[in-house]
Amino acid sequence: xxxxxxxxxxxxxxxxxxxxxxxxxxxxxxxxxxxxxxxxxxxxxxxxxxxxxxxxxxxxxxxxxxxxxxxxxxxxxxxxxxxxxxxxxxxxxxxxxxxxxxxxxxxxxxxxxxxxxx
Numbered sequence: 001x002x003x004x005x006x007x008x009x010x011x012x013x014x015x016x017x018x019x020x021x022x023x024x025x026x027x028x029x030x031x032x033x034x035x036x037x038x039x040x041x042x043x044x045x046x047x048x049x050x051x052x053x054x055x056x057x058x059x060x061x062x063x064x065x066x067x068x069x070x071x072x073x074x075x076x077x078x079x080x081x082x083x084x085x086x087x088x089x090x091x092x093x094x095x096x097x098x099x100x101x102x103x104x105x106x107x108x109x110x111x112x113x114x115x116x117x118x
């Protein structure tokens with residue numbers, strides 16, 4: 001009984017360290033702020049086209065992970081969020097390779113700002 005307070009007070013100087021960068025915390029969740037739409041969903045909604053965006057993921061060496069279209073879509077959503085969009089319409093996604101990338105995933109889309117329903 002007498003040792004418990006001493007043991008507990010020894011833990012009071014405990015610090016927590018994380019690998020999450022405080023400066024980039026908002027960046028980690030930015031793509032989730034952009035909703036993926038298709039043309040049919042937007043027929044009765046008010047929106048404006050902001051810009052064209054792309055997402056690209058490149059595998060330059062064989063020991064790197066193979067790029068996926070999901071990663072390319074996430075990069076495009078990040079670019080849309082950086083442009084001030086809250087939505088994106090994907091126009092095309094492709095997988096390719098070239099002299100620089102052993103494998104490359106690319107997605108192109110339109111960054112849009114959808115009006116909030118009244």
